[in-house]
Amino acid sequence: MVRIVITGATGQLGSELQMLLRNVGEKECFFLDRKQLPLDQIHLIQDILAMYQPDLIIHAGAYTAVDKAESEPEMANLVNHVASEEIAQYCRIHGAKLIAISTDYVFDGTSAVPLAEDAPTAPINVYGQTKLAGEQAIQKWCPEAIIIRTSWVYSAYGNNFVKTMCRLMAQRDEINVIDDQVGSPTYAKDLAVAILKIADAADWKSGIYHYSNEGKISWYDFAVAIRDFRSFDCQVKPIPSTAYPTAAQRPKYSLLDKTKIKSTFDVAVPNWKLSLTNMLAAYLSAEDE
Numbered sequence: 001m002v003r004i005v006i007t008g009a010t011g012q013l014g015s016e017l018q019m020l021l022r023n024v025g026e027k028e029c030f031f032l033d034r035k036q037l038p039l040d041q042i043h044l045i046q047d048i049l050a051m052y053q054p055d056l057i058i059h060a061g062a063y064t065a066v067d068k069a070e071s072e073p074e075m076a077n078l079v080n081h082v083a084s085e086e087i088a089q090y091c092r093i094h095g096a097k098l099i100a101i102s103t104d105y106v107f108d109g110t111s112a113v114p115l116a117e118d119a120p121t122a123p124i125n126v127y128g129q130t131k132l133a134g135e136q137a138i139q140k141w142c143p144e145a146i147i148i149r150t151s152w153v154y155s156a157y158g159n160n161f162v163k164t165m166c167r168l169m170a171q172r173d174e175i176n177v178i179d180d181q182v183g184s185p186t187y188a189k190d191l192a193v194a195i196l197k198i199a200d201a202a203d204w205k206s207g208i209y210h211y212s213n214e215g216k217i218s219w220y221d222f223a224v225a226i227r228d229f230r231s232f233d234c235q236v237k238p239i240p241s242t243a244y245p246t247a248a249q250r251p252k253y254s255l256l257d258k259t260k261i262k263s264t265f266d267v268a269v270p271n272w273k274l275s276l277t278n279m280l281a282a283y284l285s286a287e288d289e
């Protein structure tokens with residue numbers, strides 16, 4: 001039976017993986033949360049992983065507080081870079097496979113065309129720098145690893161833009177949302193389905209891959225779609241990023257080119273609007289229970 005360790009088990013992606021892997025007979029899965037695998041306790045990581053003897057590690061855990069990372073660069077680096085390096089070393093030593101998740105924030109946002117995997121990286125915030133350092137360490141120690149960069153992740157689990165919008169729109173008559181950052185959101189469930197298809201693929205093809213939902217939108221477009229789906233009586237006003245200063249700078253253009261992951265693994269990449277509909281339906285039915 002294949003033994004799989006999933007890091008970041010309580011996060012958005014970790015939670016979606018848990019739901020999909022429930023009752024899957026032929027896999028023995030170990031979902032490790034912060035207590036079971038503290039990614040900032042580097043000296044413990046190898047020994048903890050050895051207890052589970054995984055054939056595959058899906059590394060979904062990360063320091064994802066993008067603004068806070070600006071004032072906690074050491075912690076962000078420890079979790080996103082050094083812990084990823086340690087996990088890659090474990091995989092190298094023990095011959096385990098590794099699928100690690102990275103981010104569109106490794107790019108600076110100046111591209112005018114969808115970003116392919118070999119587009120030049122140049123992160124403009126601490127989170128992006130630490131995730132890129134993590135990617136590079138993984139590739140150095142475990143060249144057989146698969147790294148999947150994704151963007152604007154949301155889910156019925158955890159905190160994210162969609163859930164924040166639903167909460168604010170229920171309370172307010174008007175809301176301002178940035179319209180000069182474009183990309184594509186990613187429903188974590190779609191990403192989880194893609195990861196499991198890749199894990200099950202007959203051919204393991206190492207390297208970096210891009211995955212998000214299909215389509216190109218701004219945060220403003222995303223907010224309007226959420227408002228319309230939920231029929232909130234709330235006006236959504238477009239504003240420039242300059243009117244909403246944050247500790248971390250964000251790339252203006254984050255659209256990932258998904259050609260490689262589709263042609264290599266034949267994974268589904270649903271349109272963002274369909275996925276938003278699916279997520280909101282799952283979220284609302286969970287709220288009703």
Ligand SMILES: NC(=O)c1ccc[n+]([C@@H]2O[C@H](COP(=O)([O-])OP(=O)(O)OC[C@H]3O[C@@H](n4cnc5c(N)ncnc54)[C@H](OP(=O)(O)O)[C@@H]3O)[C@@H](O)[C@H]2O)c1
Pocket residue numbers: 007008009010011012013014033034035037038039040059060061062063064079101102103104131149150151152153154158159
């Ligand atoms: N969220 C996005 O918009 C986005 C965009 C692009 C790429 N990504 C990448 O996608 C992957 C999955 O992200 P996500 O959205 O699922 O993130 P998430 O919901 O923030 O989950 C991150 C997970 O990492 C865990 N974690 C953080 N610090 C830890 C530590 N010191 N020790 C152990 N566990 C720790 C968290 O534990 P707690 O629950 O206990 O905090 C949580 O389970 C990550 O690699 C992320 O960098 C995310």
